[in-house]
Amino acid sequence: MDNAGKEFFHKRYSGLGWKITDKKPLHSLRVNTLKITAKELITRLEKLGVKLERIPFTKNGYYYESKFSLGAITEHLLGYYYIQEAGAQLPVEVLDPKTTDTVLDCCAAPGGKTTQLAQQMKNQGTIVSFELKPHRIPSILMNLERCGVTNTTVFQNNFAAAKGQYDKILLDAPCSGNYQLEEGWFEKRTIEDIQKSSEIQKRLLQDAVRLLKTGGTMVYSTCSLEPEENELNIQWAIENLPVRLEKVNLSIGEDGLTSVFGKKLHPDVALCKRLWPPEAFFIAKMVKL
Amino acid sequence: MNKTDNSRSASARRGDFFLPSHSQGEIKISQRPERRNVGGSQTLQEFLLPFGIKQAPEAQIINRSYFITKERMPGAIYSGECIAHMRGPVLIPSITFLQQIGKQARKHVVVNAKGEWLYICGRDIFGKAIIEHNKPEVGDRVVILNEHKECIGYGDMLAPLDSKRVVIKRLFDIGDLLRRERKTRKVRF
Numbered sequence: 001m002d003n004a005g006k007e008f009f010h011k012r013y014s015g016l017g018w019k020i021t022d023k024k025p026l027h028s029l030r031v032n033t034l035k036i037t038a039k040e041l042i043t044r045l046e047k048l049g050v051k052l053e054r055i056p057f058t059k060n061g062y063y064y065e066s067k068f069s070l071g072a073i074t075e076h077l078l079g080y081y082y083i084q085e086a087g088a089q090l091p092v093e094v095l096d097p098k099t100t101d102t103v104l105d106c107c108a109a110p111g112g113k114t115t116q117l118a119q120q121m122k123n124q125g126t127i128v129s130f131e132l133k134p135h136r137i138p139s140i141l142m143n144l145e146r147c148g149v150t151n152t153t154v155f156q157n158n159f160a161a162a163k164g165q166y167d168k169i170l171l172d173a174p175c176s177g178n179y180q181l182e183e184g185w186f187e188k189r190t191i192e193d194i195q196k197s198s199e200i201q202k203r204l205l206q207d208a209v210r211l212l213k214t215g216g217t218m219v220y221s222t223c224s225l226e227p228e229e230n231e232l233n234i235q236w237a238i239e240n241l242p243v244r245l246e247k248v249n250l251s252i253g254e255d256g257l258t259s260v261f262g263k264k265l266h267p268d269v270a271l272c273k274r275l276w277p278p279e280a281f282f283i284a285k286m287v288k289l
Numbered sequence: 290m291n292k293t294d295n296s297r298s299a300s301a302r303r304g305d306f307f308l309p310s311h312s313q314g315e316i317k318i319s320q321r322p323e324r325r326n327v328g329g330s331q332t333l334q335e336f337l338l339p340f341g342i343k344q345a346p347e348a349q350i351i352n353r354s355y356f357i358t359k360e361r362m363p364g365a366i367y368s369g370e371c372i373a374h375m376r377g378p379v380l381i382p383s384i385t386f387l388q389q390i391g392k393q394a395r396k397h398v399v400v401n402a403k404g405e406w407l408y409i410c411g412r413d414i415f416g417k418a419i420i421e422h423n424k425p426e427v428g429d430r431v432v433i434l435n436e437h438k439e440c441i442g443y444g445d446m447l448a449p450l451d452s453k454r455v456v457i458k459r460l461f462d463i464g465d466l467l468r469r470e471r472k473t474r475k476v477r478f
Contacts, residue, residue, distance in 0.1 A: 044437075071467075072409075072464075072467055074405060074409060074435060074439065074441060074463065077384065077409065077463040077464065077466055077467065078384060078388075078439060078463065079384060079385075128362075137366065138469070138470065139470065140367075141366070141367050141371075142466055142469065142470055144367060144371070145371045145383045145384060145385070145466075146384050146466060148384070148385045150357075150369055150370040151369075152367065152368075153362050153365045153367065153368040153369075154365060154366050154367035154368070155362075155364055155365055155366065156366055157364070
């Protein structure tokens with residue numbers, strides 16, 4: 001096939017300026033400061049033989065090396081940490097919710113970013129979370145319970161059904177993913193899948209902006225590497241929605257692409273951040289006009 | 290099933306309002322249509338009594354779970370602080386509420402690291418795993434604490450602590466969370 005496969009996608013990524021590496025993402029966790037301090041947790045995990053190293057570009061993230069699964073020990077079951085990729089910890093940090101904010105979490109399961117929102121808001125303010133897919137609901141409920149989240153209300157529905165207007169919105173959109181997260185990704189995805197995904201994301205962006213207060217902030221993120229789901233969607237948002245972009249202040253990653261396959265994009269798209277693997281994330285921050 | 294439960298399920302079937310009984314610290318329950326499922330389950334007060342805890346928190350039932358919540362939005366499936374879930378005729382506590390039970394319960398034992406690991410894997414407690422206790426007796430409901438004094442579950446005492454056999458029969462442990470997750474992963478709607 002000329003629109004799929006490893007070679008096809010690698011060629012695309014090279015065309016976008018990425019020097020392909022096979023570097024795998026390191027295992028990482030986020031300390032749940034709602035329940036424990038980083039110092040206490042580090043002491044306990046190191047006693048168990050876990051090696052931890054601070055992730056320099058996150059607030060509460062640590063890379064870890066362990067000979068056993070960190071998903072089944074007491075500290076995890078008591079909600080002292082959340083196993084979360086380093087890149088996945090960034091959208092909430094960019095959104096930077098405050099303790100008085102009302103926040104909409106659009107596609108919430110399995111709840112990693114919801115628990116992080118609650119943590120950053122010190123379990124104050126209000127979070128309203130939506131998850132459409134019924135089979136993903138148990139995971140978010142269990143994670144909220146485990147992490148001791150008390151400022152969140154969850155609905156099993158499309159977030160477009162949300163009522164009211166929100167100070168901040170996190171739209172971590174469903175996407176085609178990336179080859180690091182899914183075995184056989186190259187064989188499963190075609191460019192048509194990515195275009196379909198992009199159309200859905202545009203609808204989600206439109207709905208989310210409608211629910212955002214004037215002057216409110218929204219973060220749009222995906223773990224996809226494809227420009228159709230990232231920069232091209234943001235270009236579409238600038239052209240069609242009442243928003244302006246704000247700079248994503250992160251010490252890692254590259255500026256959003258402003259030239260994609262020969263097409264020139266709005267210069268503001270460079271305010272977004274594109275993280276190539278191993279972190280593999282795209283983050284855009286926008287304010288409603 | 291006791292009298293209170295019977296009357297609740299009957300009133301739920303009729304669609305009547307549940308009348309709160311505040312006199313003995315029982316939780317306040319106001320009418321919501323989905324509370325029809327309440328029939329048959331323990332109340333929070335009934336659940337806490339064997340631990341020697343007489344005061345149950347004020348909670349609302351949402352989606353077969355108890356929550357302490359200021360505001361209840363229609364259609365929500367989780368709201369505020371989750372404290373317990375209905376599982377058939379019994380309640381199981383949330384991880385956070387379990388810690389409160391662990392602090393207030395009348396009887397406790399502290400187990401060593403090996404006993405802790407086996408316990409969260411779903412095993413019962415042997416006498417040799419217990420490193421500290423406050424003299425629980427056979428028949429007592431006992432909370433199980435680890436060396437950090439965190440509550441990892443509870444059980445019923447079956448035999449004196451110096452016996453060489455199982456002394457505490459596991460009723461609930463925090464590993465339940467993982468087992469619940471594995472079970473629900475198999476379900477596809």
